[in-house]
Amino acid sequence: MSTVSRNELMNYLTGLLSPASFKDYCENGLQVEGVDQIGTLVSGVTACQALLDRAVELNADAILVHHGYFWKGEPQSLVGMKGRRIRTLIKNDINLIAYHLPLDVHAEYGNNTQLAKLLGLTVTEGLEEGNPLSVGSVGELSEPITAQAFSERLASVLGREPLHIAPDREKEQIHRVAWCTGAAQSYIYKAIVAEVDAFVTGEISEPTVHTAREEGIHFYSAGHHATERYGVKALGEHLAETFGIQHHFVDVDNPV
Ligand SMILES: [Zn+2]
Missing domain, CATH: 3.40.1390.30 (NIF3 (NGG1p interacting factor 3)-like)
Structure with missing residues (x-):
C-alpha cells in the first residue's frame, strides 16, 4: 500500500486550495497533527465523534473534513465533547485536515x-x-x-x-x-x-x-449536510488518485 508524507500532502493541498486567500471563521489546513505517513484517508462533512469512531475502525491516518474545529467564538478549553474528539484523534495518531471556505x-x-x-x-x-x-x-x-x-x-x-x-x-x-x-x-x-x-x-x-x-x-x-457532502468526497477521491492512497467517504446522517 502506498503512503504520502503529511508534509507532501499538506503542501499539495495548500497549492490546490489557496487557504491564505480566504478570511474564514476557522483555521484551514492541518488542525490536529498525527502520524507522519498517510496511507488511509477518511473524508466526511463534519469531524463529529461518529465520524472519528468510524475512522478509527477503518485504520485512518488522516481525516479530511469541511467542518473541523476551533471556530471563532467557541469555548477554547478541551473539555466535554471537544476534549473527547481531540483525545480520540491524538490517541489514535490521526491527522485532522479541515477546509471550510476554500472547499466551498x-x-x-x-x-x-x-x-x-x-x-x-x-x-x-x-x-x-x-x-x-x-x-x-x-x-x-x-x-x-x-x-x-x-x-x-x-x-x-x-x-x-x-x-x-x-x-x-x-x-x-x-x-x-x-x-x-x-x-x-x-x-x-x-x-x-x-x-x-x-x-x-x-x-x-x-x-x-x-x-x-x-x-x-x-x-x-x-x-x-446534504448540500455539503460532495466537495470533500470529490477532493478525497482526487487525493487517493494523485497519491495512490486509500480513501473512504463516511456519511454520518444529519437531518439539517
Ligand atoms: Zn457548512
Whole structure:
C-alpha cells in the first residue's frame, strides 16, 4: 500500500486550495497533527465523534473534513465533547485536515461546483458580485423546468425532500438559479439582485419565507449536510488518485 508524507500532502493541498486567500471563521489546513505517513484517508462533512469512531475502525491516518474545529467564538478549553474528539484523534495518531471556505469555493472540487454538476446547472457568474472567490454561484439549467420538477430533482440527487417556499406571484418555470451550499439563507438578497428564478441553499430561517414570497423567488432549503457532502468526497477521491492512497467517504446522517 502506498503512503504520502503529511508534509507532501499538506503542501499539495495548500497549492490546490489557496487557504491564505480566504478570511474564514476557522483555521484551514492541518488542525490536529498525527502520524507522519498517510496511507488511509477518511473524508466526511463534519469531524463529529461518529465520524472519528468510524475512522478509527477503518485504520485512518488522516481525516479530511469541511467542518473541523476551533471556530471563532467557541469555548477554547478541551473539555466535554471537544476534549473527547481531540483525545480520540491524538490517541489514535490521526491527522485532522479541515477546509471550510476554500472547499466551498474551489472551481473543481468545491461544494458549489459539485452540487451544480449533480443538479445539471451551468455556472454563469459568482453570487458575490465582484468577488473572484465568490461563495455561491449563479447559473442556468439546460432548459426551463417547473418548480415542482426542480424540487423533485433536488430530492432525488440529495436523498431528502427539500423545503420549498414558492413566491406569492407564482412563477411557472425555473431556468436561472443561484445556489450556495450550507447555511447561506441570508444570501437570498444576493439571489434577488442577481434576478434568478430560484435560490437553493442548505438552511432556512423564519424571515426567509417572507422574503421569498414577497420578492417573487422560489426558495429551496435542501439541507446543510446534504448540500455539503460532495466537495470533500470529490477532493478525497482526487487525493487517493494523485497519491495512490486509500480513501473512504463516511456519511454520518444529519437531518439539517
Ligand atoms: Zn457548512
